[in-house]
Amino acid sequence: MPEHPTRRFDPDRRDRLVDVTLDVIAEHGLAGLTSRRIAAAADVPLGSVTYHFDGLADLVRAAFARHAGTMAEVFRAHFAGVSDRASMLEAATDFVLEGHRASPREWTVAYELYLAALRDPALREVTEAWMGSSRETLQRVLEPDLARALDGVMEGLTMHAILTTAPPSREQTRAVLARVLEVTP
Amino acid sequence: MPEHPTRRFDPDRRDRLVDVTLDVIAEHGLAGLTSRRIAAAADVPLGSVTYHFDGLADLVRAAFARHAGTMAEVFRAHFAGVSDRASMLEAATDFVLEGHRASPREWTVAYELYLAALRDPALREVTEAWMGSSRETLQRVLEPDLARALDGVMEGLTMHAILTTAPPSREQTRAVLARVLEVTP
Amino acid sequence: MPEHPTRRFDPDRRDRLVDVTLDVIAEHGLAGLTSRRIAAAADVPLGSVTYHFDGLADLVRAAFARHAGTMAEVFRAHFAGVSDRASMLEAATDFVLEGHRASPREWTVAYELYLAALRDPALREVTEAWMGSSRETLQRVLEPDLARALDGVMEGLTMHAILTTAPPSREQTRAVLARVLEVTP
């Protein structure tokens, strides 16, 4: 008695493959991503992967695009209530600290995307769009140069927080962001 | 007609394999790193790779360790002449701008290392040591918290500069670093 | 967004599949013949191939049978006006020269059929019938042995003409056929 009694109808499969691909990238890295692992994680026969996508690269692009879209939306939502620099400071501080605490998986995938984008122009479009979206979000309150600077600074602080075993304190993070934003802490 | 005319004496081979491994990682990513590519790039027989190292993972660790060591030393040298916050500002600004201009290859490899370290504890030691060295360098002039903050900020600005098609201007970079360092620009 | 806008009524589809199969064989060879290529070339959904035929082998047989039938009819028509050896010589000369010039595609398919027939008895019937028809056509004017000989000789000359980059001249071809037919040129 087979484990999959010939599942003939599964309309969300394409979607699930994309999600599962991000899981596999998070766990094994792009270097450890294989069709087999994806198929196994999605509980789907191997041939299904190349049936739904034009090869693994195509699936990877779809997955990264979804990830970037999700991340951009999370970013937008996180800063939705911000109306001035003072509240921006609080939101940015939270973002860095929560970011590395609550979603290391997401950041790991994001860094894989960054790296892959250096070699794949199609992914470059994804990262560009994501960056653009982030800056737009920040520019609701900040002038362009400052938005860009803050974006870079948050990125660096988050990254270091994720890479370090000893994460920074809230005060440290808040203090440096306050100076970048020229807000008196 | 052998491709390798029996090069029997080649004492630097182990070293060269390590260097060449970094080249291959820079060009093809960790995902595209194979023993065969390394051997070909080093103009060395395939068996030589697993003869000199206990498998590919071992060679990768040696390569990343060398890379981190080199980068730490470059960092130390770059900030060697810094004696106060004002000169630190200039050095940091140069570092970010030159970094993304002059050595995208090195940064690419560094990001590969960061990601790989998330999964390989042995590499984690390498990144920790590197980070420690960087902070030590900065702490010659800055108090620990500020050193740490500057390190993260520089990382983020460099990374964004490398990922973006439109790099930041020197003024922008300098301005944000000045605020982080609390130096009047 | 379906690629095929539900073409529900298409009575000639079976026929078209047979024709298109010959096209694909001509272009990619029997080794490169796949259901997918046929479906794509016929602008028909993949399932349609195995819906109308009992598998690919069945379709291939139908296609080769049609090809042989068409070729036999062309042959018959070409020699329809021949009434004696002299006019046979002209017709045969034309056949060899036009054959390799005007329809290399058809000969290519024919050779694929010959080879496939060596392994598939069902196709053997097709080639036997075709050969029989050809001889019958020639025997309208020639005695059996000569008909058979001429058939073989024309085959060989056509084949060499198709395979060679430098095709033979009309005079050469005519001269050798004249001797075979014992007609004073």
Next chain:
Amino acid sequence: MPEHPTRRFDPDRRDRLVDVTLDVIAEHGLAGLTSRRIAAAADVPLGSVTYHFDGLADLVRAAFARHAGTMAEVFRAHFAGVSDRASMLEAATDFVLEGHRASPREWTVAYELYLAALRDPALREVTEAWMGSSRETLQRVLEPDLARALDGVMEGLTMHAILTTAPPSREQTRAVLARVLEVTP
């Protein structure tokens, strides 16, 4: 106890793969040629095929080249003792009759080569060289035009003899060749 006790040294393997490839082509046709079948027929692990050759196409080219070379040499040897048209007639008659009787396998492979050459320029070189060699052999005794004609005629008669269930008689074959060669039978 494995059937292959890790056979580590087998210097003729490359050669054997080429020979075995011709066997598989003879039995299954180019359409039925796979690396697995070759490996199994050569009693060799699968990876060995692509270790010794740059892909299956490369091996196929090597195999066809060897086949053509062998066939050309057989041809040369067969006609070595011929000194005039009369002895040429006998040799040619034997060639056609023995050819289809003694070596249908060889001719099958040859026809596969002809077809493949229509699509692969590299194989075209092989067939051109073979044809050139054949004509050279015949031109030792015959003028160029006649050599060419005889070559084509023998090809056609052999082919028909192989394809037909009822082979031609020696008298028939001899008679038509005599007329082509303008020798009184």
Next chain:
DNA sequence: AATGAATGAGTATTCATTCAT
């Protein structure tokens, strides 16, 4: 009657690693 989704067997090829030489 017709098809798009699905599948598992099969494809060529690449891989890190082993080991007889």
Next chain:
DNA sequence: TATGAATGAATACTCATTCAT
């Protein structure tokens, strides 16, 4: 000491065919 030949596991991908809809 060093290597080229060798291997079997793994790779991505294609295939003819099935079948629920």
